[in-house]
Structure formats: C-alpha cells, structure tokens
Amino acid sequence: MDGIELEILWSNLISIVSEQARALQRVAFSPVVREAGDLANALFDRRARMVAQAVTGTPGHINSLAAAARNLLREIPPETLKPGDVLITNDPWMSAGHFFDITVLTPIFRKGRIIGYCGSTIHHTDIGGYGVGSGARDIHEEGLWIPVLKLYEGGVANATLHAMLRRNVRTPDALFGDLGAQVASGRIAAERLNLMCDRYGLDDIEELADEIITRSEMATRKAISQLPGGTWHGESRFDVPSGEIITLHTAVTIDREAGDITIDFEGSSGPSPIGINVVPAYTHAYATFAVRSTLNPELPNNFGSLAPIKVVAPDSCIVNARYPAPVNARHVVGMYVPFPILKALAHVAPERVVAEGSGAVWTIQIQGRDRSGKPFTSSMFNYSGGMGARAMKDGLSAICYPTGVAAVPTEVLEAAFPIEFTCKELARGTGGAGRQRGGDGQIIGFRMRSGSTWLLNAIPSRLKEGPEGLDGGGNGAPGRYEINGKPVNVARKLEMQPDDEVLMVTPGGGGYGRAA
Structure with missing residues (x-):
C-alpha cells in the first residue's frame, strides 16, 4: 500500500477510536470512567484482530480487549450476527480479569456483511456481590457473572438480561448509564468507519488491516532482533493486604533469529486464598506492555505488534488463576507484572527501563447511605505512589505507573458522595535516592459526612518493604495505611463509624544508579 495513502487511512482509524473513547467518557455515569479514564476502546477487523486502539485507556484493559473480541466470537459465531446486535460479557477469563470490567462488542456491517468490530471495556461502579476488594473466598462471592450474551439483538434490548442485571446490583442506574455509554460509543465508531469507507471507496478494511498489522509485527520483530539473544531473569517481591509476601519471577528469553520474546513466570508465588489472583489475559x-514500552513505544499497539511476545506461566501460579479462584482485586498483583520483566530487560537495555515503582494503585470503595437515607456505592477511586527513576530522569511523583489511569479529583468525589477529604499532598522524600531519584508518593486523608456507619474496601500494598532501586539506586519508602491513627493491614471489608478517619501514605519509587 502506498505510504501516503496508508498514513491518511491510519489517521482516520485513530480518529475513529479516539472519538469513540471521548464519546464514552462524556456520556459515562461513573467518575472512574468519566474522570479517570479507566477504560479501553479498540477497532477490530473482520477476523477480530485488533487494528487500532484509542489513545485513552489502561494497558490492563486495552491488551485484554485485544484478546476478548476473539473470545466472544468463539461463543457467538459471526455468521449468526445481524445488524443491531451487541455482545456483552464480564467473564474474567474472556476479558479483563474481574467482574467489574464489562466488555461490549459491536459488529460493524456494510452492505449486509460484517467488515469489523468495535469494542470497549470499562470498570463499572457495582456488579453485586462483595464489591471492590480482596475478601471473597471464591469467585462466586465476588458478584454477578455475565456469560457471553447479546445485550441487544437486532437493535432490541435483551429484556431478560436487563432485568437480571438490574436486580443484582446496588446502583442499577449507574450500571445502565455506563452500559448505555458503551453501546452509544460503539454505534458512533460503526458510523464513522462506514463514512471512512465511503470517503475512500473501500468495501472493507481487510487490505488496510493486513498492511498495518504486518508492518507493526515486522517492526517489533526487528526491534527484538537488535537485542542480545539469551535468557535473563528478574524478580520482584511485595506484600499484599493479607500480609503475605508475593514473589513474581520471570525468565525473559530473546530469540534474535525469530524476533520473539518469551516471558516465563515459573518460580512465582502460588495461588492466593484472597482475591488477588490474576487471569492469564491480564498477566x-x-x-x-512492559516489553512494548521498552522496545518501541512509538509503534501502533495492535495484533501485529503484540504477536512476537509470548507469555507462559505454570498452572499453580498467582498470575495464572484457575476457576474458582477469587480475582476481584487482580490489579494488586497484575500491576506488578512489569517490574520483574523490566529488571530482566535491564541486563540488555538498561537505558530504556525504569526502577521499581510503588506498583498497584491503592483502590478505595465506599458504601453506605447518605443523610437522606439514599444508598451510595462509589466505584473504586485510585491513589498512586511514586514511579521508579529512569536512567536519565527522576521518577514522576504520584503517578499511576504502569496502569496510566488518572486519579478522580477530590472535588468530583466530594460532589458525588458524602465524603470529605482532610488532606491530599505529596509525601516529600519518599522516593529512593540515587543518580536519579524515585518519584514521591502522596498523603491522602478522608472521612465520611453520612452521619451513619459505612463500609470501606481498601486495597493497599507495599506496607512492609518499599520498591527496590536499580543499578545501586536506593529503595523507595513503604506505604502507611491507618484508621484513626492506628496501622491496619487486613484483606476484608470494614464497617466504619461516622467519625472514623482514614489516612494513606502511598510508597515512593525506587532510585536509579548510585548517588554521586
């Protein structure tokens, strides 16, 4: 395909998925979607290969969505679909790893045949069950499991499914508001893709998809082939809400001739009894993401650029969860996955990696009734620690690396829920020392204005040991989690009194290189 033509069409595709994401954020009910961007939008070809993704989104959602389209279409074959159909699931093993993340997939028809699909995954406010947290003992305690079904069939809502969803969640208006945003954004993407085809005289996007995916794969394999061949190891250790220490061990094998990288998690911790287990798609x-951001982050992220990266894990492993393991707080471990990989890659590309950061965002969910008696359930709101330092730059402070999700502004939360923040500031000096310093964590304090008892789900990590520095850099400071001034480290939902105050100090990032 002519390079100029390809660039024009590629720009059109990026505009389509970005408009899809903007529409989703504008219409969504939940602050975690609207303000924090905890979502993913992608465009797929007729073979369900991800061709383009929106610039807004998190790696855990985007790269899981890349696999989800094929998973959904194995359950409901494309030949059975018709215009107006919309597919849905929150199956953890088919999409993004826990019940709160619902994936919606819309087939795009042109002249009576499917030319592609547009998909979205977002974190919903509530899905029944335990709520955001790690205290459930198996997956069936964690909420409503939606198998692959048609949310809409021929443009008509699936009344049975809608009724089931409405009766199984605490805040149905928020759930259906966000689902409506997903469906509407899919329709926008379908309309825009058809308009692009009209504008450039295309019957479908197969030739365009082949060109983009082939070029992306070739460029990724070329970047891998320029690294030294061999196997390198990395390991990260961190504590989780139950107090147990989790170890993630990786062996990263670079095959220069094939242009492949294989990441093996043999030697990592076994399954956990609490809901921090990670399904393979999220791992x-x-x-x-760790490999792509290190090698060639400027390349499109699609089926082709992901194809040369293989991930394997033993069956009895915390990052290869098997049914019925609880997975609700899978991000607590999943967001640490990049760090042992980056430590292994530091042996071959030290100038491109970052030191360990604070890891998983600290997620909070509050539930209760306001002073008028109206029930409220917040979606999770996130607080990050410091990012690890880079070879030539300090780490960023209070940044959600590696997830990329933003923090919901305190003003938005205080307007939406009966919550009052008592402090929110950087925790100066918590980043590790070094030639380049690690980023600082932050201090957050809050209490409720509901006037009655309320429930708290909080999922901190790294309360015992801070992130490791790299190449002689100092470790970041561990975090602190206190209620009424007393340290707390539990993996269950807590009943709180009206005047209770929560204080969190998130960890700092590790430093890079020895200080002069």
Whole structure:
C-alpha cells in the first residue's frame, strides 16, 4: 500500500477510536470512567484482530480487549450476527480479569456483511456481590457473572438480561448509564468507519488491516532482533493486604533469529486464598506492555505488534488463576507484572527501563447511605505512589505507573458522595535516592459526612518493604495505611463509624544508579 495513502487511512482509524473513547467518557455515569479514564476502546477487523486502539485507556484493559473480541466470537459465531446486535460479557477469563470490567462488542456491517468490530471495556461502579476488594473466598462471592450474551439483538434490548442485571446490583442506574455509554460509543465508531469507507471507496478494511498489522509485527520483530539473544531473569517481591509476601519471577528469553520474546513466570508465588489472583489475559496485558514500552513505544499497539511476545506461566501460579479462584482485586498483583520483566530487560537495555515503582494503585470503595437515607456505592477511586527513576530522569511523583489511569479529583468525589477529604499532598522524600531519584508518593486523608456507619474496601500494598532501586539506586519508602491513627493491614471489608478517619501514605519509587 502506498505510504501516503496508508498514513491518511491510519489517521482516520485513530480518529475513529479516539472519538469513540471521548464519546464514552462524556456520556459515562461513573467518575472512574468519566474522570479517570479507566477504560479501553479498540477497532477490530473482520477476523477480530485488533487494528487500532484509542489513545485513552489502561494497558490492563486495552491488551485484554485485544484478546476478548476473539473470545466472544468463539461463543457467538459471526455468521449468526445481524445488524443491531451487541455482545456483552464480564467473564474474567474472556476479558479483563474481574467482574467489574464489562466488555461490549459491536459488529460493524456494510452492505449486509460484517467488515469489523468495535469494542470497549470499562470498570463499572457495582456488579453485586462483595464489591471492590480482596475478601471473597471464591469467585462466586465476588458478584454477578455475565456469560457471553447479546445485550441487544437486532437493535432490541435483551429484556431478560436487563432485568437480571438490574436486580443484582446496588446502583442499577449507574450500571445502565455506563452500559448505555458503551453501546452509544460503539454505534458512533460503526458510523464513522462506514463514512471512512465511503470517503475512500473501500468495501472493507481487510487490505488496510493486513498492511498495518504486518508492518507493526515486522517492526517489533526487528526491534527484538537488535537485542542480545539469551535468557535473563528478574524478580520482584511485595506484600499484599493479607500480609503475605508475593514473589513474581520471570525468565525473559530473546530469540534474535525469530524476533520473539518469551516471558516465563515459573518460580512465582502460588495461588492466593484472597482475591488477588490474576487471569492469564491480564498477566499477558501487562507483560506485553512492559516489553512494548521498552522496545518501541512509538509503534501502533495492535495484533501485529503484540504477536512476537509470548507469555507462559505454570498452572499453580498467582498470575495464572484457575476457576474458582477469587480475582476481584487482580490489579494488586497484575500491576506488578512489569517490574520483574523490566529488571530482566535491564541486563540488555538498561537505558530504556525504569526502577521499581510503588506498583498497584491503592483502590478505595465506599458504601453506605447518605443523610437522606439514599444508598451510595462509589466505584473504586485510585491513589498512586511514586514511579521508579529512569536512567536519565527522576521518577514522576504520584503517578499511576504502569496502569496510566488518572486519579478522580477530590472535588468530583466530594460532589458525588458524602465524603470529605482532610488532606491530599505529596509525601516529600519518599522516593529512593540515587543518580536519579524515585518519584514521591502522596498523603491522602478522608472521612465520611453520612452521619451513619459505612463500609470501606481498601486495597493497599507495599506496607512492609518499599520498591527496590536499580543499578545501586536506593529503595523507595513503604506505604502507611491507618484508621484513626492506628496501622491496619487486613484483606476484608470494614464497617466504619461516622467519625472514623482514614489516612494513606502511598510508597515512593525506587532510585536509579548510585548517588554521586
């Protein structure tokens, strides 16, 4: 395909998925979607290969969505679909790893045949069950499991499914508001793709998809082939809400001739009894992110650029969760997946990696009734620690690396829920020392204005040991989680009194290189 023509069409595709994401954020009910961007939008070809993704989104959602389209279409074959159909699931092993993340997939028809699909995954406010947290003992305690079904069939809502969803969640208006935003954004993407085809005289996007995917794969394999061949190891250790220490061990094998990278998690911790187990798709999402962001972050992220990266893990492993393991707080471990990979890659590309950061964002969910008696359930709101330092730059402070999700502004939360923040500031000096310093964590304090008891789900990590520095850099400071001034480290939902105050100090990032 002519290079100029390809660039024009590629720009059109990026505009389509970015408009899809903007529409989703504008219409969504939940602050975690609208303000924090905890979502993914992608465009797929007729063979369900991800061709383009929106610039807004998180690696855990985007790279899981890349696999989800094929998973959904194995359950409901394309030949059975018709215009107006919309597919849905929150199956953890088919999409993004826990019940709160619902994937919606819309087939795009042109002249009576499917030419592609547009998909989205977002974090919903509530899905029934335990709520955001790690206290469930198996997956069936964690909420409503939606198998692959048609949310709409021929443009008509699936009344039975809608009724089931409405009766199984605490805040149905928020759930259906966000689902409506997903469906509407899919329709926009379908309309825009058809308009692009009209504008450039295309019957479908197969030739365009082949060109983009082939070029992306070739460029990724070329970048891998320029690294030294061999196997390198990396390991990260961190504590989780139950107090247990989790180890993630990776062996990263670079095959220069084939242009492949294989990441093996043999030697990592076994399954956990609490809901921090990670399904393979989510592990793959953050593992591929670590490699892609190190090698060639400027390349499109699609089926082709992901293909040369293989991820394997033993069956009895915390990052290869098997049914019925609880997975609700899978991000607590999943967001640490990049760090042992980056430590292994530091042996071959030290100038491109970052030191360990604070890891998983600290997620908070509040539930209760306001002073008028109206029930409220917040979606999770996130607080990050410091990012690890880079070879030539300090780490960023209070940044959600590696997830990329933003923090919901305190003003938005205080307007939406009966919550009052008592402090929110940087925790100066918590980043590790070094030639380049690690980023600082932050201090957050809050209490409720509901006037009655309320429930708190909080999922901190790294309360015992801070992130490791790299190449002689100092470690970042561990975090602190206190209620009424007393340290807390539990993996269950807590009943709180009206005047209770929560204080969190998130960890700092590791430093890079020895200080002069």
